[in-house]
Amino acid sequence: MKHFIQKVVTDNQFKPVRLLAILRAVQTEFTYIPKEAIEIIAELLNIERTQIISVVEFYSFFHLQPRGQYDILISDSITDQMLGKDALMKYFSSQLNIKVGEVRADGLVSLDNTSCTGMCDQGPAGLVNGYALTRLNKQRIDDIVHLIAQQKPVNEWPEHFFTVNDNIHQSGFLLDQEITHGDALQAMLKRGISQTLDEINLSGLRGRGGAGFNTAMKWQYCAEETASQRYVICNADEGEPGTFKDRFILTNYAHQVFEGMTVCSAIIGATQGFLYLRGEYLYLYDQLQTILEHRRKLGLLGHHILQSDLNFDIEICLGAGAYICGEESALIESLEGKRGIPRNRPPYPVTQGYLNKPTVVNNVETFLAAAKIAISGGRTFARLGTEKSSGTKILSISGDCSLPGIYEYPFGTTIKQVLTDCGADDVLGVQVGGPSGIFISDREFDRVLAFEDLATGGSFIVFNNKRSILDIVKNFIHFFAHESCGFCTPCRVGTSLLKKQLYKIIDGHGSAGDVIALDELCQLVKNYSHCGLGQTAANPVLSTLQRYPEIYQDQLKQISFEPGFDLDASLETARTLANRNDAKAHLTQVEE
């Protein structure tokens, strides 16, 4: 073990900021992070063992106890559930003869749920030893069970198990054609660097992750800071359930994204960039490295880019299963080898970001657009979309429609138009912007995609009239409680309480006052949480409670009070101890 870890740490140049990369390697080698490994890493990196333990416990893909040689995770996104995930999971668990969440006694295999893996257009999806599995069905599960029994290494499994389709159905300004390698940089050098920032400004480009901060302004703030070093970070931690457009962009337009980052580096004066890639997209890692290598050979990265005095390079860092790392300051913490806890603001990343240096963090699609704008100029882009939301937006459409996949639309497009294009009928509603966004009903399909109306980072999930609103909300609320980082009280405790309160109502244990209590809790979590996760975690309840109050009310019992716990289930320990299970050992609440 010592030899292996020594090598991994050496490969990572003994840098504590590379802790996640080091732990990923250890996890892969041993199926967990052994105690002994923690001691060795702590000594080699000269950091506290507690930092390592806390990082291991924070990220879903790290474990302190051994996992199976084949570690299988099934995506628990609502879209996977709609494609029959629950039944498949049951089948999988019976065929493998293990319970969900367990490691089989022979240590060969483990099975568990995981948050959305970004394959919503081709689910039910999963991961085996970190690699994406798509289009799971009973037949494929039988095949996988067989391969595991034969102990066939994952890299010898049939290739088509891992095929990820693009499913692009509509392209526009951004996706019609990828720019020629180097064109954006040539255009920038010809026009001038500050003039290129002017073009970005003219374009009106706003951040594509969902929050919509003005991109030129962010870059300018960063450029104006006095500092010895600055950083460019591309946020590819695409964790919002229902979003997979960055997966598509990085598969097909990675050159352009890297070029956008390079344009940004020139404008703000950075020499180092990072692509923070979510762990679920591990399968993209090698091809992205190849592209970076190719760009270095072309003189588009490294020293004296295109014979100018620009120097810039990009490093790819993999996440390890934590939705919160999509929040920019949590992402920076993660890049520094720590738990992904959002920082206090101010200071903002543009003044104190990575290693406390001025840092620009932008979404994959923002850099993609910036590269294109550097060539075509800001006006072309600004002519598209609406006044407040210029340009186009790339959507990831999934759920109940005949053509799930990637669609590019100018801002201002109606929901109705999108639904027609993706082949959705009998629509109950649409979740725009993922669980943290908003659920809109069939009476709102004239609303438009735009920052001033329906903002979205790209997630667009369609539900037909056979779906149950409460099932959807339940899935989303579970997601937030699972992904809360735990830093602040209202989100840590509040999201778990929200889950309890919602389940109480859904399971038929709610009584008069419970919906009001649910609403009150939502307001607290929304108004007092530290970051965007907590501030939006109650949205699934709030947006459906507002539109369908009767659905919640109908669940309530006609009694004045029900306790927040299941009376009968609470007696289970007592029954076990007393070794009895007769009628008198059970209790039900009766209204006097």
Next chain:
Amino acid sequence: MKQTIHIDGKEVPFKEGQTIMQAATEANVYIPHLCHHPDYEPHGSCKLCTVKVNGRNCTACTFPAMEGQEIENTSIQLQEDRKRIIQMLFVEGNHLCPSCEKTGNCQLQGVAYHLNMLDNHYPHFFADRAMDASHPDILIDHNRCIFCNLCVRASQQQDGKNVFAISGRGINKRLIVNSKSGQLKDSDIDVNDCAAHICPTGAILIKRTGYQTPIGQRTYDQQAIDQVTLSREHEQHDG
């Protein structure tokens, strides 16, 4: 030029670089808090010190005071919401005040009284948490930990050690001890360390000192927490 903010209409002067909490404490204005301590870098996690700054909720212990801010601190809404937040802390852990040695000296209890908390409101989690009684002089009762991070900061910033850390994610968050065995007895904590005395609740206690002051004569039995805190922290801010 003298700079001022307004807290509930009262004019409060501040110096460049001060947080709202610092300015308020100097002006004898109490803002409830648990994870904040004037000797340490602000943390901003308990959210009890949330105030409304120009209509927006901000954490007073981390948010900088800026000229012209209109701050709400004691509105009914804020006090009610803070009560709910402290109730969350009560149901998350296992806080049994009548049988806790810290009763009367406990800041969690003190702030709860200040906010007029009369019940738990939320269902209990009944978290299964352990005790660490391994150390000869110091006891950790994880049932009472509220993750204020003060022992972590005190150990790092005052004692020059690294005895504690916060681990886990979300509701599985936990306090861990920096030793090979994970037990306090094998860490390099000393009974005289600040980290051993800073706990605002009864999660970290010094052994063989219990009940020396009878219940009824303890700090918050004699004076409400806002008064105690202001006189205590006022000095620290000035010093």
